[in-house]
Amino acid sequence: MKKNFKLYIGLAALALATSCKPSLDEFEPAKGSADFSQFIAVGNSLTxxxxDNGxxxxxxRVAFPNLMAEQFKTVGGGAFTSPFFSEAEANGSGYLRLKGFDENGSPETEFVPAQAERGKNALGNPLYTKHTDPIQNLGVPGMRLDLAFAEIFGSQFGNPYFERLLPENQVGKTTYMQYAVSxxxxxxxxWLGNNDVLGYSMNGAAATDDPTKTMISVAQFTQLYNAFINGLTAKQQKGVVATIPDVTVVPFFNTVTLQMINAGLAANPATANLKLLIKTKTGVRPAEEGDLFGLTFRANIARFGQNGYGFSPLNPIEDSAVLDKAEVAEVLQRIKELNAVIKQVADSKDLALADVNAFLNKVKAGYNYNGVHISAAFITGNAFSLDGIHLTPIGNAVVANVFIDAINAKYNSKVPKIDVSKYGGVSFPN
Structure with missing residues (x-):
């Protein structure tokens, strides 16, 4: 019996020791053929x-490249610094905060004042606290691919978020492309190209002299995209590029709907028999399904009926306030064409491709991601912040994983993915 008892103990110990060893199927981080030691992130506001509009x-802190950089540390990634505002300037440029809900259940927001303004330019626009130390998160809100090649965009009359990153001797003399590739x-x-379409869409595809609200041509996009990527890969560096999302998937364009507007008109005896009229490039017509109204259209609704606004052919909803269905088709076609360019460049340069467009199209109707429900619904969808365009912490974590999936597939890497359940959506009032 004693011998058998010792034998059982020995077998149990052996089994325990064996079970503690990692199996060949367990995930062990590995860099594959990529070198993550010096990672930089180039992009716009999303980067x-x-x-929350600020x-x-x-x-x-939860920008998706920052989350990626933390994961890269497990596979040889180095330091990754962002141009953070200080704790004393934590409100930065100011931002929207959810205050509560009205009696109809509609969200009410308030604007948290800026804390990081160092002054104003000659036009009275804000200039933000400088951060000229070396950084790796190069994301600049409002950056477009075309404006990335314009020196004026780095001046005090250009983009204040880019201007704050430049030493005084480079202000107005350095393009974003030059800054990034250096x-x-x-x-x-x-991840650039979004704003080259989004600004146009948010302005209802209306004619304008504002360069931030035009839509880039395929020819110009092709030339500039290739030039930028050529600069970033001049020393055979590897990387990941991302597609441009479908603008119709974001809450900004799918929260205020024609159905909702018509229901409001029908509930009021004074407007029950009226039709909403919009101005299009081909003339004035009644609003139809497929026309998109922005999240900010609530301000227009408050003006309905004033001097016939919205109901008179002499005072229809202005072109800039509606992306009509013909313009929607135009924008979606351009996004398709630009994404084809992005994919071609990724193939030619042997870069990873994060197809954010395809992923967010799955999210639009609702998607369970590792046990977390995300959708394009405003506030309740978890993925998008209070401006209806930019990401929540959960949204950033999910997008970071889309990038990581693409990197792992391309470079045979094993970068661990992020546990999105650790991140939140829109912050609710206490």
Missing amino acids: SGYA LYLAGQ QEHTFFSF
Whole structure:
């Protein structure tokens, strides 16, 4: 019996020791053929952590490249610094905060004042606290691919978020493209092109002299995208590029609907028999299904009926306030064409491709991601912040994983993915 007892103990110990060894199927982080030691992130507001209609410290901290950089540390990634506002300037440029809900259940927001303004330019627009130390998160809110090649965009009359990153001797003399490609790097993420379509869409595709509200041509996009990527890969660096999302998937364009507007008109005896009239490029017509109204259209609704606004053919909803269905088709076609360019460049340069467009199209109707429900619904969808365009912490974590999936697939890497359940959506009032 004693011998058998010792034998059982020995077998049990052996089994325990064997079970503690990692199996061949367990995930062990590995860099694959990529070198993550010097990672930089090139992009716009999405890259910077802009959220809730502002750039502020809490949003900056959860920007998707910052989350990626933490994962890269398990596979040889180095330091990754962002141009954070200080704790004393945590409100940054100011941002929207959810205050509560009215008696109809509609959200009410308030604007948290800025804390990081260092002054104004000659036009009275804000200039933000400088941050000229070396950084790796190069995301600049409002950055477009075309304006990334314009020196004026880095001046005090250009983009204040880019201007704050430049030493005084480079202000107005350095393009964003030059700034980005000059940063030492072994790996990069690149997500530009969104604003080259989004600004046009948010302005109802209306004619304008504002360069931030025009839509880039395919020819110009092709030339500039290739030039930028050529600069970033001049030393054979590897990286990941991302597609441009479908603008119709974001809450900004799917929260205030024609159905909702018509229901409001029908509930009021004074407007029950009226039709909403919109101005299009081909003339004035009744609003139809497929026309998109922005999240900010609530302000227009408050003006309904004033001097016939919205109901008279002499005072219809202005072109800039509606993306009509013909313009929607135009924008979606352009996004398709631009994404084809992005995919072609990724293939030619042997870069990873994060197809955010395809992923967010799945999210639009609702999607369970690792046990967390996300959708394009305003506030309740978890993925998008109070401006209806930019990401919540959960949204950033999910998008970071889309990038990581693409990187792992392309470079045979094993970068651990992020546990999105650790992150929140829109912050509710206490």
